Amino acid sequence: MSQRKLFAHELEARLDDLLLLSLRQRSAKAPAAQLEALPRELQERVLHWAAVAAQTSDDLGWLIASLAAAQAADLGDEFDDWVRAGLDAYDRSGLAATRKALNDYAEACRSRAKHSAHGIAFAAIEGRLSHFLHALDGRPLKLATGPQAWTDSETLWLPERLDAMPDAAGNRGLYKAMAALLWAQTRFGSFNVDPEPELDLWPDREAALRWFAVFEAMRLEARLAAELPGLARDIADLRGPWPAALAADAAKLARPGATAADSLAALARLREVGAGETPVFPHVGAIDPVAARRVRAARIVRDMAVLRRALNVMAATASRAGAADNPDHPPLAAEGGMQVPDPQADLLALPPAAREAAKSLMQDFGEIPPEALHAAGPGAWQPVDGVDEPVTAGVTTQPDAFYDEWDYRRGSWRHGWCHLYEMEGPAGDREWVDEVRTRHAHLIRSIRRRFEALRGEDKPQKRQFDGEEIDLDAQVEARADRKSGGEPSPRLFVHRRRVERSLAVMFMVDMSGSTKGWVNDAERESLVLLCEAIEALGDRYAIYGFSGWTRTHCDIYRIKRFDDRYDVETRRRIAGIEARDYTRMGVAVRHLAGLLMRQNTRHKLLVTLSDGRPDDYGDEYRGRYGIEDTRRALLEAREKGIRSYCVTIDRHGADYLPQLYGPAHYSVIDDAKKLPRKIAEIYRKLTA
Amino acid sequence: MNLSRTPGPPDARADVSGFATPLVRHATEPYYHAIGDETGVFAAAAQSGLPVMLKGPTGCGKTRFVQHMAWRLQRPLVTVACHDDLTTADLVGRYLIIGDETVWMDGPLTAAVRAGAICYLDEIVEARKDTTVVIHPLTDARRALPVEKRGEYLEAPPDFMLVISYNPGYQSVLKEMKPSTRQRFVALDFDYPEATVEANIVAHEGGVDAATAQQLVKLGGLTRKLKGAGLDEGAGTRLLVHAAQLIAKGMAPAVACTAAIARPLADEPDTRDALDDLIRAVF
Numbered sequence: 001m002s003q004r005k006l007f008a009h010e011l012e013a014r015l016d017d018l019l020l021l022s023l024r025q026r027s028a029k030a031p032a033a034q035l036e037a038l039p040r041e042l043q044e045r046v047l048h049w050a051a052v053a054a055q056t057s058d059d060l061g062w063l064i065a066s067l068a069a070a071q072a073a074d075l076g077d078e079f080d081d082w083v084r085a086g087l088d089a090y091d092r093s094g095l096a097a098t099r100k101a102l103n104d105y106a107e108a109c110r111s112r113a114k115h116s117a118h119g120i121a122f123a124a125i126e127g128r129l130s131h132f133l134h135a136l137d138g139r140p141l142k143l144a145t146g147p148q149a150w151t152d153s154e155t156l157w158l159p160e161r162l163d164a165m166p167d168a169a170g171n172r173g174l175y176k177a178m179a180a181l182l183w184a185q186t187r188f189g190s191f192n193v194d195p196e197p198e199l200d201l202w203p204d205r206e207a208a209l210r211w212f213a214v215f216e217a218m219r220l221e222a223r224l225a226a227e228l229p230g231l232a233r234d235i236a237d238l239r240g241p242w243p244a245a246l247a248a249d250a251a252k253l254a255r256p257g258a259t260a261a262d263s264l265a266a267l268a269r270l271r272e273v274g275a276g277e278t279p280v281f282p283h284v285g286a287i288d289p290v291a292a293r294r295v296r297a298a299r300i301v302r303d304m305a306v307l308r309r310a311l312n313v314m315a316a317t318a319s320r321a322g323a324a325d326n327p328d329h330p331p332l333a334a335e336g337g338m339q340v341p342d343p344q345a346d347l348l349a350l351p352p353a354a355r356e357a358a359k360s361l362m363q364d365f366g367e368i369p370p371e372a373l374h375a376a377g378p379g380a381w382q383p384v385d386g387v388d389e390p391v392t393a394g395v396t397t398q399p400d401a402f403y404d405e406w407d408y409r410r411g412s413w414r415h416g417w418c419h420l421y422e423m424e425g426p427a428g429d430r431e432w433v434d435e436v437r438t439r440h441a442h443l444i445r446s447i448r449r450r451f452e453a454l455r456g457e458d459k460p461q462k463r464q465f466d467g468e469e470i471d472l473d474a475q476v477e478a479r480a481d482r483k484s485g486g487e488p489s490p491r492l493f494v495h496r497r498r499v500e501r502s503l504a505v506m507f508m509v510d511m512s513g514s515t516k517g518w519v520n521d522a523e524r525e526s527l528v529l530l531c532e533a534i535e536a537l538g539d540r541y542a543i544y545g546f547s548g549w550t551r552t553h554c555d556i557y558r559i560k561r562f563d564d565r566y567d568v569e570t571r572r573r574i575a576g577i578e579a580r581d582y583t584r585m586g587v588a589v590r591h592l593a594g595l596l597m598r599q600n601t602r603h604k605l606l607v608t609l610s611d612g613r614p615d616d617y618g619d620e621y622r623g624r625y626g627i628e629d630t631r632r633a634l635l636e637a638r639e640k641g642i643r644s645y646c647v648t649i650d651r652h653g654a655d656y657l658p659q660l661y662g663p664a665h666y667s668v669i670d671d672a673k674k675l676p677r678k679i680a681e682i683y684r685k686l687t688a
Numbered sequence: 689m690n691l692s693r694t695p696g697p698p699d700a701r702a703d704v705s706g707f708a709t710p711l712v713r714h715a716t717e718p719y720y721h722a723i724g725d726e727t728g729v730f731a732a733a734a735q736s737g738l739p740v741m742l743k744g745p746t747g748c749g750k751t752r753f754v755q756h757m758a759w760r761l762q763r764p765l766v767t768v769a770c771h772d773d774l775t776t777a778d779l780v781g782r783y784l785i786i787g788d789e790t791v792w793m794d795g796p797l798t799a800a801v802r803a804g805a806i807c808y809l810d811e812i813v814e815a816r817k818d819t820t821v822v823i824h825p826l827t828d829a830r831r832a833l834p835v836e837k838r839g840e841y842l843e844a845p846p847d848f849m850l851v852i853s854y855n856p857g858y859q860s861v862l863k864e865m866k867p868s869t870r871q872r873f874v875a876l877d878f879d880y881p882e883a884t885v886e887a888n889i890v891a892h893e894g895g896v897d898a899a900t901a902q903q904l905v906k907l908g909g910l911t912r913k914l915k916g917a918g919l920d921e922g923a924g925t926r927l928l929v930h931a932a933q934l935i936a937k938g939m940a941p942a943v944a945c946t947a948a949i950a951r952p953l954a955d956e957p958d959t960r961d962a963l964d965d966l967i968r969a970v971f
Contacts (some may be wrong), residue, residue, distance in 0.1 A: 127957075127958030127962075128958050128961040128962050129962075130962075131914060131918045131958055131959055131961075131962030131963075132920070132962040132963075132965045132966060132969075133912060134913060135910040135911060135913045135914050135962065135966055136706065136910065137911075137913075138720055176965060177846070180969075227906075228968045228969040228970055229970070230942075230967075230968045230970055230971045231968070231969035231970075234968065234969075467777075467782075468775055468776070468777035468782055469777075469782075470785065470790060475785065479788065492785050496775075604714075
């Protein structure tokens with residue numbers, strides 16, 4: 001590539017060409033002018049990414065190009081990550097979110113550039129912090145980044161990056177201190193009193209909130225000191241002593257029984273004497289009682305409902321169990337108003353979901369509010385089985401799983417991109433399988449004979465140092481040796497070692513529309529023969545079909561699970577395999593590899609039966625994108641210890657299969673009719 | 689019971705004493721702090737000739753409980769740590785060749801039956817599936833052990849007792865116990881003791897003061913919350929006692945906890961760092 005910078009008019013023409021701007025009556029004049037100043041290498045990268053983005057949507061391409069023109073200079077090495085963050089945001093929430101994500105990213109980048117090298121990025125400490133917080137008591141908290149440190153009592157927001165401290169360890173400590181104080185806000189009831197009456201008396205609400213946060217920090221640090229003294233010491237070291245003017249307040253708030261109300265009282269005193277400049281402590285985050293109390297209120301309603309329902313069930317069960325007959329234990333009926341066993345005393349008696357709800361309520365009130373302990377009124381409730389299970393409708397409306405997909409052009413993932421539905425394969429004609437078995441009876445017999453020979457069995461290993469039985473041959477020999485003055489061998493035992501094949505095989509069957517006709521028949525016949533063969537071998541195997549229609553409808557059909565037997569039902573499902581829609585392979589590989597991983601066998605094998613390359617309707621999956629994604633999925637499987645093999649009826653398969661499966665890991669069958677005869681042999685060679 | 693069908697141990701002309709199963713008799717009481725009614729249930733099961741199954745996470749006192757009960761019931765104890773290559777012969781016994789002779793050697797299970805001991809099969813699910821079947825006749829009304837290789841049908845004396853343990857927490861689905869085995873046992877659930885009790889145990893076993901023991905228990909509780917979120921299992925009481933023992937030898941608490949608790953639990957960097965943070969936070 002030449003190092004010559006492109007001129008504005010050249011850039012304009014290239015952009016116009018890439019994004020079809022003239023059709024949309026847009027002009028690339030302004031971005032081109034800005035791009036002109038960049039080095040050639042960066043210019044080319046902007047053009048490249050604009051093109052990549054335009055493949056997803058023209059608007060997205062235009063957005064990337066125009067924002068890149070303004071911001072690329074600031075982004076430097078992070079330009080690629082910046083674009084990926086934008087594309088990711090587009091996949092998640094659309095164009096407006098993309099614009100915001102890109103601007104935020106660039107802003108963060110600029111502010112970072114001003115800072116030292118000792119700063120710590122949130123991403124670098126997220127895993128550690130999240131484990132740390134998880135271990136602490138209380139409700140589970142999510143971690144996220146935001147412009148300032150604060151919590152709504154369910155999520156902790158922490159800054160993208162910290163470098164207020166002179167070294168990296170200090171900045172890590174600062175993150176920990178911030179997170180710990182925010183955790184303490186949720187754990188020790190900062191939002192359990194309503195601060196609004198007091199806040200209303202302040203002319204400057206913002207200042208009042210900053211003071212409130214400082215007082216709460218004083219109180220919470222003392223609470224921390226009681227539970228986690230080491231942590232409190234670290235925080236105290238980090239902030240230095242409290243200002244002398246506040247020492248009295250700090251001492252008051254450090255008393256063991258102090259609550260958020262005491263912090264508000266301190267705030268009221270301060271208002272009366274007149275507040276000065278708010279002191280700034282780097283580890284004290286912001287406090288937003290309105291947001292937090294809103295989240296708290298919603299949570300309380302939720303927790304109350306869960307707890308009440310559980311108590312109702314318990315009460316009803318207890319009364320049905322004949323508690324009414326026992327004079328020492330009055331009936332615990334759900335007849336309204338009657339108290340049930342005290343969950344504060346005995347949380348363990350509650351089912352897990354209700355136990356969590358009760359703990360959460362205790363956190364939100366300091367105790368479980370009495371109204372939560374009343375059973376609902378008469379007739380308001382009927383015992384239902386499985387109240388804690390989510391309602392499952394007959395028709396699946398929620399995807400069973402989401403899978404990431406690899407976009408080779410971006411060199412990154414599209415998160416949660418594929419919506420996967422797993423369902424039972426439809427049952428087909430039961431006579432069909434019988435007919436196939438009769439037609440191939442001879443073949444089946446010979447396959448069975450050959451496969452039975454492969455079966456793993458107890459093989460006695462002779463001449464071992466140790467074993468369950470004595471090896472008579474070795475013993476006779478040793479005796480003879482000794483008699484003749486030779487040195488007898490010490491290997492005198494037989495050890496029975498079970499030679500287990502320890503193999504689990506997953507068959508992934510292409511049910512795409514293109515298999516209609518001969519190919520589908522061949523697939524089904526092959527599966528029947530395979531089942532006969534593998535039954536003779538005793539390997540664990542499963543069969544799943546896959547098809548789909550765009551990324552939001554990736555379907556997996558269960559034909560035979562690992563634990564299913566090869567019985568009439570399974571055979572009917574094999575007969576029921578039919579040509580459906582498209583072949584989005586990556587997501588199917590990921591899902592089935594996940595199922596295969598649950599098998600505790602030494603060897604795991606994923607065999608794909610297919611008639612062509614990965615393909616899907618409409619979007620970019622056809623072509624290189626699909627091949628790259630599938631390749632990636634197969635690589636992931638290999639890293640987990642799954643070997644993959646592909647049997648395909650696609651004469652052009654040799655073009656792309658080596659790239660997907662590796663040179664020796666596929667078979668191309670040129671004629672669908674030959675598949676049933678060949679498949680068993682392929683399997684035998686593969687697993688011998 | 690007709691003991692006449694039970695021949696005594698074979699007359700060992702050659703010296704095989706080095707291979708004999710050790711029958712452990714505890715002279716002093718092994719320390720054990722009862723949490724619930726487990727000692728009562730165990731003693732009743734022992735009197736009724738019922739086998740017992742102990743379930744619970746690692747390091748919560750299952751083995752110590754058996755030692756304690758063996759002492760209390762004044763019976764010898766035979767412990768077998770099961771592994772995935774444990775064969776029937778490893779439990780029942782085999783012929784050894786000494787010089788020109790074959791000499792029968794009782795396995796630990798047979799030895800325990802003969803001696804009327806408590807046989808404790810630790811982590812039974814680790815053993816091969818076909819191996820666990822040999823204990824079946826010992827666990828029902830027959831209370832007998834067929835020793836096929838010797839053509840011997842060994843009836844268990846009243847004092848013989850079979851105890852197995854397993855950890856339902858981390859084992860894979862494949863290592864589940866078969867219902868046919870499982871339903872022969874009286875089962876006792878073990879869990880970490882509650883904080884004050886556990887602190888007493890740590891103080892007693894580790895030789896540290898009450899305050900240090902409480903801190904260690906606090907730390908243990910925090911790591912247990914990480915089960916399934918970075919750790920397969922939190923720190924058991926045993927690990928806490930190890931840390932206490934190091935502290936009692938003069939190590940700084942943070943150093944002792946890192947060595948005795950954090951490092952054995954985790955390899956993954958984020959989890960390790962988080963454990964370090966927790967140790968720092970507690971002390």
